[in-house]
Amino acid sequence: MTVEGRAAEEPGGRGPSGDRSRIARRALLGAGGAAAALAAGGAVLTTSGAGARGPAAVIPFHGPYQAGILTRRQPYAHLAALDLGPEADRARAxxxxxxxTGAAARMSRGEPPAAACPGADGDTGDTGVALGAGPASLTATFGFGAGLFDRLGLAPARPEALAPLPDFPDDRLDPARSGGDLFVQIGADDPFAAVHALRTLxxxxxxxxxxxxxxxGFTRPPAGAPSPxxxxxxxxxxxxxxGTANPAPGEDPAQxxxxxxxGSDAPxxxxxGSxxxxxxxRMLLxxxxxxxVHHREEAVGRRVTDGAPLTGGxxxxxxxxxxxxxxxIPVIAANAHIRLAAPRTNAGATMLRRGWSYYDGLRPDGAPDAGLLFVxxxxxxxxxxxPVQRRLARGDALARYTEHEASALFAVAGGVAPGEYVGQRLLEG
Amino acid sequence: MTVEGRAAEEPGGRGPSGDRSRIARRALLGAGGAAAALAAGGAVLTTSGAGARGPAAVIPFHGPYQAGILTRRQPYAHLAALDLGPEADRARAxxxxxxxTGAAARMSRGEPPAAACPGADGDTGDTGVALGAGPASLTATFGFGAGLFDRLGLAPARPEALAPLPDFPDDRLDPARSGGDLFVQIGADDPFAAVHALRTLxxxxxxxxxxxxxxxGFTRPPAGAPSPxxxxxxxxxxxxxxGTANPAPGEDPAQxxxxxxxGSDAPxxxxxGSxxxxxxxRMLLxxxxxxxVHHREEAVGRRVTDGAPLTGGxxxxxxxxxxxxxxxIPVIAANAHIRLAAPRTNAGATMLRRGWSYYDGLRPDGAPDAGLLFVxxxxxxxxxxxPVQRRLARGDALARYTEHEASALFAVAGGVAPGEYVGQRLLEG
Structure with missing residues (x-):
């Protein structure tokens, strides 16, 4: 596998630290694939520094891991799960x-998802929805649910970690919006680029x-932040x-x-992958x-205005x-969200939370259908x-103002080199 | 009524033409209100030229007409209708x-929607959702449905033009998502500023x-367009x-x-107002x-790539x-959308179409819930x-790929000066 320029995707891929990245990357070429690239430290994976945004920004599809994980969050996102149909077998999957893979790679460069068919009058079958949007930092990230392994006769290859998540108290999960055999996460700087990618896939x-x-979902890049x-x-x-307590996986190999x-024992x-x-x-707004405001701040443990902990700074x-x-009395209440969610409280449990907000209008009961797409x-x-959710479910002060409506877990394959497709080593392994 | 700097809202309010606007506006100050301002021509109302966008952009709330009509379309929009409750009377309305009016004016300047209550520890009751978003070109535009006039004992003041729209063939309107006593249109450059304004109102x-x-809904400003x-x-x-055939009301007084x-006979x-x-x-995607592609282009009458009519250029x-x-055979088919929608085909009927796209996920039948919020x-x-819709409903080639699911008509009051509130002349008239 060729290690492609994922560093160019990450903000650190430009400027002085970007130069270091390129040197580090060149040193890696041919050095033995993703594991070596990962082992090489922060140069390739760095997420610090200022990144380009907007129509012209390209996030390379190919690389040692899939785009859309360590990538800065784009303003527009669609998450989708698909189920394999009755006729799907390993060859069709x-x-x-x-x-x-081919369509995602092309769209990430701002190209139509398919090449024009000869003789078809230049018609690629594309709808043109994303015309003028440019590459727009489009990423498409693909994952596999537990059901896929059973459906395709791959049960022995299903990782133990892909077992169903436990039931948590107060979950009110809608099965129709939970789970799924295949997962797609799309992010883009442009709403039409994002919808177009979703419809194409x-x-x-x-x-x-x-x-x-x-x-x-949607989000907003931090205004004026030097480090998106x-x-x-x-x-x-x-x-x-x-996301204040998020790890910075680009900077700390342990995180x-x-x-x-x-791990060397991973398939x-x-x-x-991840x-x-x-x-x-859903948030009960x-x-x-x-x-x-003091009640809201105590439930979280942080100030609304600047996100500082109530203990100062x-x-x-x-x-x-x-x-x-x-x-x-403790400044941070026993049931404050940041106390229960803290890695320290959870024996070091760490996740990279990279979610989006959603606002889907009114529910039939007149309440707003709004909240967080937690990813x-x-x-x-x-x-x-x-472990984090177990602790939160036992008494998070925020829990009474939220409702977990859907849940899913997917194993996300590692990245691919040109010519490969996502999951090839699983499906042809 | 003081005519405030609405010109600063419009893109033309900056640069050379903006200077002319300011001079024209000053000449108008104290000259007798909205009618005079409107009569003064394109200087105040111009919509041409390049406009600022982003967090720091302010679109003044006050002016001879409400913001959000001739304003460039912002990327994020919420449209909402409300019904007066059983206890609502003219005083409560x-x-x-x-x-x-007060909240919208403050939010348009990037301020919290309410002043802090003395003694309440600086708590304005605001959730902070829009903190850091800046003014973000926020506009809130208010309108009145026919039902409001009946509910408030104002039936004699209800304009004849506010009669219910006729039924059109093939409409499949959902009453729960149609009509309403009060209308709010929110537009902003930032998704949190938009949601925050909606929730606040x-x-x-x-x-x-x-x-x-x-x-x-969402849209994207034309990439690199000098004239948003x-x-x-x-x-x-x-x-x-x-929107290619849209009028340019900032440039042509007749349009x-x-x-x-x-009109001088208007209340x-x-x-x-408008x-x-x-x-x-909804679009049957x-x-x-x-x-x-040729079928799609013939149904519309324009090329997908650049929007040029199939007759060239x-x-x-x-x-x-x-x-x-x-x-x-006519190049533009008898049932092509642009033929049937053309002002020429409709005895000069002109509208400013200023809508947004929507994508609301999957319908229960698995089809995409996506289309156009036509405004x-x-x-x-x-x-x-x-008259335009009458003609389209009789045979538009696009109609077989769309479904009109909701419909509403509102009378939108004229703009207000500081100290006034929207609709004051109606409710206290």
């Missing part, structure tokens, strides 16, 4: 993944897989700055190893918005979980999402 | 419109009006460039008089996307409805939307 799946659910990394914080519809599958198709937990967390100041008021990446959900 | 309505429906005017063209989910209510509250038709037009070249192929502005719907 492989054909679909080959078609998806759905169209390519016809006859092989049927869309099970789609969720669409994957780990950057964004507001959510509750007004919180979300990175908690996000990406790097080749999963090396450089596990993604998707949860649709009619209640939340009526609370006094700025957004990036570590929270002091031991701090107490003069009357002895969390980790090398193993059993030591990432699960 | 007036209090709501006063509160909405809904919260202020509690006890007086209940949200009937909300629709959310209200009349600019944008793609839609079918891939068409939408402007078809968009804004300018004062409606002077400088009528807005809102239609939710699963069918449309499977058509060969560029996007802005007038269509030649008489052109025929060598075999005598059309005109001085009189009886000579604007109605």
């Amino acid at each position: 492989a054909a679909l993944l080959r078609a998806w 759905q169209r390519l799946a016809r006859g092989t897989a049927r869309t099970r659910w789609v969720m669409s 990394a994957a780990s950057g914080t964004h507001r959510n519809p509750m007004g919180q700055l979300d 990175r190893a908690r996000i990406l599958v790097t 080749p198709w999963l090396t450089g 596990y993604v937990v998707v949860r649709r967390i 009619d209640t939340w918005e009526g609370l006094p 700025t957004e990036r100041t570590p929270v002091d979980l031991e701090a107490a008021r003069p009357d002895g 969390a990446w980790q090398a193993d959900p059993r030591t990432g999402f699960v | 007036a209090a709501l419109l006063r509160a909405w 809904q919260r202020l309505a509690r006890g007086t009006a209940r949200t009937r429906w909300v629709m959310s 005017a209200a009349s600019g063209t944008h793609r839609n989910p079918m891939g068409q460039l939408d 402007r008089a078809r968009i804004l209510v300018t 004062p509250w409606l002077t400088g 009528y807005v038709v809102v239609r939710r037009i 699963d069918t449309w996307e499977g058509l060969p 560029t996007e802005r070249t007038p269509v030649d409805l008489e052109a025929a192929r060598p075999d005598g 059309a502005w005109q001085a009189d719907p009886r000579t604007g939307f109605v």
Whole structure:
């Protein structure tokens, strides 16, 4: 496998640190694939520095891991799950993944998803929805649900970590919007580029897989932030700055190893991959918005205005979980969200939370259908999402203002080189 | 009424033409209100030239007409209708419109929607959702449905033009998502600024009006377009460039008089106002996307790539409805969308179409819930939307790929000066 220029995707791929990246990358070429690239440290994977945005920005599709994991969050996103149809077998699934890979790679360069058919009057079959949008930082990231392994006779290859997530108290999961055999995450700087990619991938799946659910979200890049990394914080519809305690996997190999599958015992198709937990967390905004600001801040443990912990400092100041008021009451309440979610509280459990907000209008009961598309990446959900959610489900002060409506877990294959397709080592392994 | 700097809102409010605008505006100050401002010609109302975008861009709320009509389309939009509750009377409706006006004016400047309450620890009750978004070109535009006049004992003041739209063949309207007593259109450059404004206005309505429906849309400013005017063209989910034949009301007083209510016989509250038709037009994308490109282009009458009419030229070249192929067949088919929608075909009927695309995931039947939030502005719907839609409903080639699911008509009051509230002249008239 050729290690392609993923560094160009990451913001650090430009400027002085970008030069270092290119040198490091060249040193890696031919050095033995994704594992070597991952082992080489932050140069290739860095997420720091300023990144280009907008129509002309290209995030390379090929590389040692899939784009859309350590990539900065794009403003527009669609998440979709598809189920394999009754006639799908390993050959058809492989054909679909080959078609998806080719279309995603072309669209990420701002090209039509298919080459023009000779004699067809230049008609590529494309609808033109994304014309003028440019590459727009488009990423498409593909994953596999547990059901896919059974359906394709690959049960022995199914990783243990892909077991169903446990039931959590207060979950109110809608099966129709949970799970799925195949997962696609699309992100882009442009809404038409994003919709176009979604529609294109759905169209390519016809006859092989049927869309099970789609969720669409938005975010805003941090205003004026010099470092729009994957780990950057964004507001959510509750007004919180979300993701403050995110790891910075581009900068710390130990943290990175908690996000990406790097172990030498991992199957080749999963090396450089990850596990993604998707949860649709609806926010009960009619209640939340009526609370006094101090109540809202105590439930979270952070100030609304700047995201600083209630124990002081700025957004990036570590929270002091031991701090107490003069009357002895802890500044950060026992059930405050940041206390229960803290890696320290969860024996170091780390995830890269890279989600989007959603606003889907009114529910039949008149309440807003709004919240967070929680998307969390980790090398193993059993030591990432699960312990954290177990603790949160036992008493998070925010839980009474949210409802987990959908849940899914997917294994995300490692990246591919040109000529390869996503999951090839699994389907042909 | 003081005529405030609406010119600063319009792109033309900057640079050389902006200087002319300011001079023209100053000449108008104290000259007698909206009618005089409207009569003064394109200087105040111009929509040409390059406009600022992004977090710092402010579109003034006050002016001779409401913002959000001749304003360039912002990327994020929410449309909402509310119904007055059983206890609403004229005084409560007036209090709501006063509160909405104040909040909208403040949010358009990037301020919290309410001033801090003394003694409340600086708590404005704001959720902070829009913190960091800046003014973000936020506009909130308010309108009145026919039902409001009956509910508030204002039936004699209800304009004849606000009569229900006729039934059109093939309409499949959902009453729950049609009509409404009050209308709000929110547009912004930032998704959190837009959602925050919507939630704030809904919260202020509690006890007086209940949200009937909300629709959310997106668009993309034309890439690199030097003239992001209200009349600019944008793609839609079918891939068409939408709005090519739009009037340019900022540049042509005769066209402007078809968009804004300018007649001396208009009631004062409606002077400088408009009528807005809102239609939710779902697109049957699963069918449309499977058509060969020439079929799609013939249904529209324009090329997908650049929006040029099939009779040649560029996007802005007038269509030649008489052109025929060598075999005598018209180049623009008898049922092509642009033939049936052309002002020429409709005795000059003109609307400013200023809509947004929507993508709301999957319908229960698995089809995409996507299409166009059609938003059309005109001085009189009886000579604007109605004749055009009558003709389209009789045979538009596009109609078989679309479904009109919701419909509403609102009278939009003229703009307000500081200290006034939207609709004051109606409610206190």
